[in-house]
Amino acid sequence: MASLLTTLGLRTSLRAECRLYSTAAAGLPKWTPNAVRTGVIARKKGMTAMWDEWGVRIPVTVLQLEQCQVVSVLTEEKDGYTALQIGSSDKSRKNVTMPLQGHFDAHGVEPKRKLFEFRVTPDAVLPVGTELVASHFVPGQFVDCSAPTMGKGFQGAMKRHGFGGQPASHGTSVTHRSLGSVGQRKDPGKVFKGKKMAGRMGGEQATVQNLKVMKIDNALNLLYIKGAIPGVDNQFIKIKDAVKKRGESIAPKDCLPLPFPTVDPELVKAMPRELVAKTGGSDPLVIQE
Incomplete structure (x- = not known):
């Protein structure tokens, strides 16, 4: 509880400090909205949860560099x-x-x-x-995460493609989860390529876009990213700046400019251990008149 209260108390100042550290390095090129920084490789450690200042639960995925x-x-x-x-x-x-x-x-x-x-x-x-360390990103920033999805093995059409299946009432025998017709009659007399059928599911490269960085742990090089990320635990994940958040919409204004081309390791030593994104807004439990 004490660590939670300490974290909540730091939230009001961390975003301003983040901006200070991102602009303090001298002699480095300046970040512009058209600049493209490098991404990083992290390992997925699992999922947990955070609570914002209003007590709303936020599911997060923990990644370690x-x-x-x-x-x-x-x-x-x-x-x-x-x-x-x-x-x-x-x-x-x-x-x-x-x-x-x-x-x-x-x-x-x-x-x-x-x-x-x-x-x-x-x-x-x-x-x-x-x-490259976790503070290469800033709290509140949006990122894209790429990794192979979990392999599910050989699966039927209902699980693999979301088919509705056959009627479950009287008259249907042992074909409730069947995919149904797959072709036509004598003409053309074949199954067209690309037909959604049973087969191997998962194990394919996937990218989840516009995920929010909720917290950064500088001591353990951890990134707490809101939502689910493809892959199993200990899977290598590619993380980079969100491509669909162009310009200054990629992060809160008081966290811009981003560390460019990356954060100075010497400045990381002077940072607080945890940098937490501030959610802001109003209390969701209060009825607005």
Whole structure:
């Protein structure tokens, strides 16, 4: 209870402090609404809940950043586009193939378990070896999360595609969950490609957009993101700035500009351990006249 009250008391000032830390770094390029920052790789740790200042329960997914670093830089001149290759979670060298060992050694980075590329604008390029932490994002910001969905195995048409099934009354025998007709008569005499039928369900790449960052834990590098995120526990998740929230709508105005191209690790040490998004608004339990 004491920690909860402390968190609630800090909410009024954290957003202002967040803005201070995001603009304090000197000598770095300035964030603009058209700039595209790199994303990060985090591990899904499970789901829990938070309560806002009105006592409303908010379901959140907990994600943790583990040794998230820039592994290599792809440039327009050499590769045809500008991007950063990000790696997450150190891996034992004895479990890394020789070609990958050569790749990591050439860039002076420890071997990583997972590698992803993130497209960026030229002004958001980071040096190889730069560590990315949870405060790369700000509380109240909107992000997009991508990961393979949970595999469900072989499933029927009702579960896989939401079919209604056959009548459950008299006259229907052992076909209540059948998908029904799948084709026509002699002409065309085939089942068209793409017909929704029973088959393997899940295990496909999915992206959930416009999820709100509710809390950041700087000590444990945790992100508390509102809502559900694809994937099983310990799944690697790609997180990046929301593409549909253009310009200044991506985060609260008092948290802008975003840390660009990322947050200064030295400034993170001076931040409070927890940065919590303020929900604001009116008490939902009070009847408005």
